[in-house]
Amino acid sequence: MISKKLYLPDFKFLFDTPILPYLIIAFGVAMRLIQYLANRSLWADEAVLALNIVNGSYLELLQPLDYDQGAPIGFLIVEKLAVQILGNNEYVLRFFPFICGVGSLFLFYELSKRLIPKSAIIIGLTLFASLPFLVYYSAEVKQYSSDVAIALLLYLLLLPLVQQKLNRGRIIKYSLVGATAIWFSHPSIFILASLGGSALLIDLWQKNSQKELDKIKQLLLIYSAWFLSFVIFYFVSLRNLTGNETLTTSWGSGFPSSPFDIIWMLDAFGKFFYKPLGFSKGIDGLAIVFFLLGCISFWLRRKEILLLLLSPLFMTFLASFLHQYPFRSRLVLFLTPYVIFLIAEGGSYILKKLKSRPIKIISIFLIILLLRQPLAKAIDLIEEPLNYSDIKPVLSYIKKHQQPGDILYVYQRGIYQFQYYAEKYGYQEGDYIIGVDDLDKYDGQELSITEMTRYEKDLDKLRGNKRVWLLFSHTHIPAERRFLNYYLNEIGLRIDTFEKPGSYVYLYDLS
Template sequence: MTDIAKNKFPWIIISAGVVLRGVQYLHNTSLCLDEARDVVAGIWDRSLSDLFAPPPAIYTPTPPAGFFVIEKLIVQAFGDSEYALRLIPLLVSVLSLFLFYYVAKQYMKPGAARFALILFAILEPLIYYSSQVKPYTIDIAVALLLFLAANYIRSNRLSFRDVILLGGVGAALIWFSSPSVFVMAGVGTVSVISAFKTKDRPKAIRIMLICLFWAVGFASHYLLYLHNLTNEYMLNAARGEQCFMPLPPKTFSDIKWFINAFFSMFEETAGFYFSKSIAAFLFLVGCISMASREKERFFLLISPLPLVLLASGLSFYAFKQRIILFLMPSLLFFISEGIEEIGDKTRNKAPMIRTLLIGLLLFHPILSAASHLFKPISLEHEEIKPVLNYISKNWKNEDMLYIHYRAHPAFIYYAKRYGFVENDYIVGVYAGDKNNQWAFSVDYLNVYTGDLDRLRGKKRVWTLFTNTPMLHKGVDEKIFFEYYLNIIGRRIDFFENDGPAVYLYDLSRSSASSSYPYDDKVRRELHWNF
């Protein structure tokens, strides 16, 4: 590759990344369950000051306070359309393309930096979350800024102005990215140890002052906001999904957790769905290579990972999928370092090995990225807008809409747009244990049948489902609802859009039940943590 081509290549890749993110944004997919919950419960009907208060009982949001503040300001300025709500994640994701390459050049060889940029531009999770009303793109951008700061600290003598600037900005960033505390703790610890090893005590003291700023920022964020978010439900949900590291590992099953979690980083988090083993292998090679060549930079990049695992083992932070997306820069840096190292070792005797590994690693991500230029990345079981449009077009004055509880957040967001008013619908009860989504009892099914019995006698009842309901002991709630509705009524119409579906039933031949035992307010209160 000529020097001119080498200079142009990164800009071509960055442009491709911008196009992929822009197209995903313009596809304007429906808000998913998590997005709708955050918007309706976290932003609507809450003032800026309310965003720092304890969250509504209906739902415990997970985004940091700063993210909600930005979204609230966007809503006030541009409205609450999907485009407005997703604007900040998109812009941050686009800016991160430039920032990623700038940081990569400081930590890696030029060839590895270019390859890392390719991965960062085309991997599916990074494109998908660029257009989600979630703070994950901010988490990645903040991690990159902190790696940039760490390299600056490493390469420069720190002035008092540097201490104030780096410390103050870092303390503020915690309010916009909760997992940034792991990156701060990691790079701060490594930087202090490095300064002491070189016997630069004044620099070590200045770095500790920066870390003190960061610690104060985290403490204020925790005391004023984060401590309100933890509840028993969230802990049980994370345990049920095996998001907490066994500490200490005692059984073979515990050991298996580490193996599954390691490969899950590359499959579910990074998006190497068909090449996770190759990505994992290259990651390990890259770690060994960088540790032997640039030990301090290796520890700077790897340091957040053991800290997240430790927090997971203490049940403070879930180690899963998008929750650890902020680790993506480190993962991609090491994978690219691995490719570069293998290329250097095999260049003379077996140059095709590097080419083969690159081909295997990029084959599916490139095909996936190309296909999503025409079809958006979406949770197909949550694309609710076509279903609501169908109901609206076929609605009659006497109709009633019954909303399965998991469809409620998205429906509330879209209700006004499709002409639904409060008297048009009722929300189904949530029968499960509000502190444990994995609990199950046959009594739950009795709650659901009793709730549906209230609809007996009505001639036209639409039942709306989206976001595949939870499986409890093998019972699919959607199938169970259909089964019971077919017993008490007659289906006269239906519309399905992959996952979301609506069924129109005539229940006029069965009389309304008067013995429903679950009409207490608590059962029918909104509960969106399921």
């Protein structure tokens, strides 16, 4: 009699297929290219940084930026060079972040080959290629994509600190790499501290031989070069950021309320899986389980790798507890590769260690479930790339239908977008009215009585005009929009409306 057994396919051949990692990388490149080629309008956060880059000189970029902005000096100089050489447009401004986003895929793959097994590489690379915020920030005029690329590059170049013997050439090389990175990425400080601290600890774990003591002295020499670079960078640039009260206030939720606020730390870490990793409710819990399994796996087989992957998290949390760097959303995007490595290791661990056939089937299903959501979201970008405030078609509509004598009023939260595009659409000072702009302390809150009163006074100044165009963008508070619509209908008659995602315009008769 032939026994009937449940056949479970062996997925090992997938992980051993040499071409598969490159197919995943190609998919990741395609997703980033689609987002980049969408050429969406700059939204408010991009516009304020773009105005600094376009209008400021190189010397001015070394000074505190306008509009309470902050970015690494190296990033700003690269952006300024690109604009001067290739012109001022969205493609040029987003080109460096895009190159960093694409380059990160290859860096992630190269680093993963040094840290995790083949089965984990496929899981990790799939996540890294498709997670929505990693795709999105590859086409945004911000430094978050380059932060990720530099974090990966530093680990790839400096990982030999832990393994190799050091000679004069390597000491100079590693000193220059770390000292330069500090000027291109603020979080590189945490990456260097993590690598440096890990290398020291691993060497101290070894036998206390004269060779190990010599290597520790060499490491300290390299770290001295990094520290000197950081001190210079701090007084040139970073001090201005930490002293900017408006900026640090906006980071409020990124800091714990006390040095012993462990609940905040656990909550912040849990939210990390939602944003910037991008897992939705339910799946984020699954990702956390895989992360913990990855930690257990490395603890059992390679404790030094666990130290290397967890230390950036610890360093960033330490900075948050010292109120020096917020642990929140896009500002910690640079940590995503290390967490993904641990999630991928957790997935590989259950595939290898759990021998029970039913449990193995469940494990494979859970891995597919984990990968399905980011892949589905990435594919959605093909149809509809992310777009926060599409002001360009709205400005085109106004320009096409505006008549001589018409008034153009620009809503205060959209002024930076409008100022970036004004000249491109033929607007000069005097052609438009900027709305009241003293409400920053109320941003992010529900509509207040103070705001309603100020808006009423502002709109009342427009009474008596027969044709008034009211341009709104970056309208992220629903109650505010409802109030403005209500009050405008009270004082006038709407003639026309044109709307795009995040931006719209009304034409009112306020006579």
